[in-house]
Amino acid sequence: SFGEGMPAQTGTKDLRIVLEPEGAVKGKVAFADGKAPDAYTVAVGMQQQAFTTDEFTLDSLAPVKKVELSVRGPGFQTRLLEVTIEPGKTTDVGTITVEKGRGLAGLVLADGKPVPGANVYAGRMIFGTGSSNTAQMMNPMARGMKETTTGPDGTFTMSGFGSGDIAIVAEHASIGRSKAMRLPTEMPGQTELTLELQAFGALSGVLRQGGKPAEGVFVSAQSTTTPGALYNVASGPDGTYRFDKLAPDTYKVSATLGMPMMGMKFYSKQITVPPGKEVTIDLAVEPGAVTLTVTPKPKAGELGVASVWLTTGVIAVKTSAELGLKMAAAGPGASQWIIIRSGEPAVFKEVAPGQYSACVAPFPAEVKGMAAMGYGERHGDKLPAYCKSINVGSAPSAQSSDVPVELPPFIADPPPPGTGSGSGARP
Incomplete structure (x- = not known):
């Protein structure tokens, strides 16, 4: 485990570093009917372990006041909760109830014929490499990605997805990969999907x-x-x-x-x-020499967390989800993105002269810190975004602009039918 740091100088010989005893966390995972998932993974920080029974214990954990515990599996929605790891003790989080959530199903084809043994990947983000749909250094937004394999008839089923856009893609190593498909929450036919494999292309x-x-x-x-x-x-x-x-x-x-x-x-x-x-x-x-400060100006209330983009060209959007689509579809150019956490201005450096759009997606006051990313994924189709056209000149070197915004109301997620206590340390 890790102890608290202390200052030291070269040549010091009487340093004393005290390591606190490691802690642990335990609990149960079950559906609302009391049945346990066939398999699931529990992670605390960078440490994770797979389990096949309803009870779990994850030990050898560094003591920490607040850390995220996640429960993930192929047949249910990912659950996150905050826990405390106390030195020399086991934190009992109780029963963590998981939900099956939204389901996907369909058929994988190649040249019009079903493909058995194809891998199907789906999640809010498919974060891959130059040759794979999965990366070893997983993007936090891709943590809920799920994977399955088609049966002898080329069909697949998946479950455990929440609301928000889902990306899905199929692949067979000897045949190719399907074009990625975007599945909005309300899109019909999500259990009758067809993914058509085509030969891999390459880009260099x-x-x-x-x-x-x-x-x-x-x-x-x-x-x-x-x-x-x-x-x-x-x-x-x-x-x-x-x-x-x-x-x-x-x-x-x-x-x-x-x-x-x-x-x-x-x-x-x-x-x-x-x-x-x-x-x-x-x-x-090709960086420029201008520093542009963009200040979101709410009509009422105090701004907290906001996602701010600066992109070449002129775009107009109404929601955060639409902004994501417009940014992906934008042609050649430069863009910058920053998440502001306490209502401070967004400072964009090395901006070249030209026509830009500054776009702000403010979050409700109740949404704090990194929780904004998950909130935006779930409610991006309802989270408003505001864009303003800005002409950046070659001088002066420091320029600024305000973007009027309105703070959106908070959208509460329905509470899961069981939360896990996250408290009560036991020896």
Whole structure:
């Protein structure tokens, strides 16, 4: 486990580091009828373990006052709760009741014939690599992704999805991959889906920064019609990048820099990948010299968390979900994204002169911190977004603009039929 840090200087010989005893967490997982799922995984922080009975114990945990415990499985909605890990004790979270949730079903075809043994992936986000639909370093938004395999007749069934857009894709290693499909909550026919496999396509190119090949920059390929299908690779020493296996589709291909809470920059182009062929597109990181400060101005109340985009061109949207679709479908250009947490202005650096849209999706006052990401996924079709056209000149080097917004009402999720206590440490 980890103890508290302390300052030290080179040459010090009398340091004493005290490690607290490790803790543990235990509980039960069941459906409302009392039956346990066939299999599930419990995770606390970076530590996780699979279980096949209703009871679980996860030990060797570092003591911490507040940490997220997650329960995930193929046949139910992911459950999250906050727990305390006390040194030398076992925290009993009681019974965590899970729900089967929304179901998906359908048929995987290739050349009009059913495909047995195809892998089907579905979730709010499919976060893959240049050759796979799953990445070892999983994006937090992809934690609820589920996977199944088609039967002898090419059919599949999946369950455990909540509200919000779902991305789904099928793949067979020797045949190819289906174009990603976006499934909004109210879309009819979600248990009668048809996923058509086509031969893999490939995408490659060279990424340059300051006119020179750039190493170690992430390149993303995002479906322009299904934003939840996102694949990433890194450029090599000579600036080259390559996606070996992509579904035939049209992609927004971006050089990606930064982190959401600190600010992300995207330098993007658009290209169509045909089945069985490789296409090439080069990317360039071309920063400007202007710092643009965008301040969301609520008509009433105090702004807390908000998602703020700056993108080349002029776009108009009404909801956060529509904003995501418009951003994925945008053509060549530059964009930046930042999540503000306490109503502070969004500061976009290295902006080049040109016409932009600043778009703000404010969250209800009740939504705090990282909870905004999950809230936006579930309620993006009702979460309002506001865009304003901004002309950025070459001077001065610091420019600013306000975006009028209205704080939306909070949409409460129905409480699950059992919560788990998350309290009560026992030796």
